[in-house]
Amino acid sequence: MSRKYSSFYIFAAVLALGSALLIALDLSPFRSLSNETYAIARVNDTAIPMAEYVRALNAMQAGLERPLTEEDKSRALTILIDEELIVQEALRLNLASDDRLVRKNLIQALINSVILLESGQDVSDQALRAFYEEEKALFSRPITFTVNALRVIDKDTIDVFFEALHDGVTFSDAGRTAQFEAIEIPAGIPAGKLGEALGGKARDAILAMTPGDIAGPIESTGGDIFIWLLKRDGGEQPFAEVKDSVVAEWQRRQEEQALARYLERLRKQARIKQYPDEAMPIE
Numbered sequence: 119m120s121r122k123y124s125s126f127y128i129f130a131a132v133l134a135l136g137s138a139l140l141i142a143l144d145l146s147p148f149r150s151l152s153n154e155t156y157a158i159a160r161v162n163d164t165a166i167p168m169a170e171y172v173r174a175l176n177a178m179q180a181g182l183e184r185p186l187t188e189e190d191k192s193r194a195l196t197i198l199i200d201e202e203l204i205v206q207e208a209l210r211l212n213l214a215s216d217d218r219l220v221r222k223n224l225i226q227a228l229i230n231s232v233i234l235l236e237s238g239q240d241v242s243d244q245a246l247r248a249f250y251e252e253e254k255a256l257f258s259r260p261i262t263f264t265v266n267a268l269r270v271i272d273k274d275t276i277d278v279f280f281e282a283l284h285d286g287v288t289f290s291d292a293g294r295t296a297q298f299e300a301i302e303i304p305a306g307i308p309a310g311k312l313g314e315a316l317g318g319k320a321r322d323a324i325l326a327m328t329p330g331d332i333a334g335p336i337e338s339t340g341g342d343i344f345i346w347l348l349k350r351d352g353g354e355q356p357f358a359e360v361k362d363s364v365v366a367e368w369q370r371r372q373e374e375q376a377l378a379r380y381l382e383r384l385r386k387q388a389r390i391k392q393y394p395d396e397a398m399p400i401e
Contacts, residue, residue, distance in 0.1 A: 159195060159392045161202040170198055195392060203384040241368055250357050250364045257360040257367075262306040263324055264349035266290065267316060268298040270335055270342040279344070289332065289346045301343065306351065320345060 157165035174194040179186055250257060266289055270276060275296040282292035293300065303315055312321035317338040327333060327347045334344030357364070 157393065159199055159390065161199055162206060162389050164202060164206065166195075166198050166202060171195060174198055199390060199392075200381050200384075203381065203388055206388070207384060241365070246361070246364050246368060247357055249368050250360070253367070254354055257363055258354050259352040261309045261350065261352040263309065263312065263347065263351075264305045265303055265307070265324060266346040266348060267301040267303050267320075268293040268334075268344045269301055269338075269340060270344070271297055271299055273335075273342070276335060276342075283332070289344075293344070298344070305349075316343065316345070 156168040158168050158171040159166045171194065174197060175186060175191060178190060178194055182190075268279075268289075275298070279292050279296035279298065282295045283289070287295065290300070301316070307315065309321070309325065312324055316324075317336075320336050320338050320343060323333045323336055324345060324347060327345075327350075329347050329350055332344065332346045335342035336345065
């Protein structure tokens with residue numbers, strides 16, 4: 119099976135952010151806290167300067183419209199600690215450099231090698247199908263409907279409409295014969311918009327219909343209506359149609375889990391101290 123190595127949605131994306139923070143935003147609103155002589159944490163014998171933490175907060179805030187929460191701040195510190203763990207492992211392997219850009223590339227390269235070694239396994243079709251069944255909603259498409267709708271102008275002509283349909287006249291022509299008013303409904307309207315367009319009772323009726331069904335008269339804002347369901351799209355997709363997406367998501371999660379296991383091993387082997395309440399001088 120061919121492998122597609124891409125950035126992670128969670129760990130890799132977060133670590134990429136963390137590495138980008140190292141070279142970002144010299145003009146920080148937290149400048150008063152940016153002190154290279156104080157540490158926010160220590161990984162083994164290496165201090166993480168307060169300045170790096172401040173850059174992380176600044177970059178994180180730039181992507182948010184709300185103030186940072188304590189959880190955000192904790193996550194920023196975790197990013198920096200994980201990054202330092204990876205750099206120290208690279209040092210142990212004689213791969214590292216003090217240059218920031220080199221460090222950034224090094225971190226990504228080491229992450230990629232971890233992914234290759236720890237998640238580089240083929241998956242059986244049976245395992246993919248089991249994964250698909252567990253996460254079926256993830257591979258479903260939004261349900262949409264294409265309908266024709268007619269509003270009754272005079273209830274006395276409803277029988278005329280039914281008679282025309284019985285005689286084989288099309289839905290639209292039967293509506294014209296009964297002098298109904300056509301209601302413009304966009305094709306492929308989402309289920310959530312049906313209520314806005316036709317009212318709750320009509321929405322519920324459509325959800326219970328199958329393509330080709332005609333329902334009515336149904337109470338609606340502005341008068342009774344008739345509905346012809348032409349098409350229903352979306353919902354659960356057959357495994358064969360979404361197999362490529364299933365494979366990609368399975369691989370992404372395997373890579374994510376591989377990186378998580380790798381970082382957990384590094385954390386267990388390291389001496390990590392955090393100073394979230396009061397930064398400590400760097401010795």
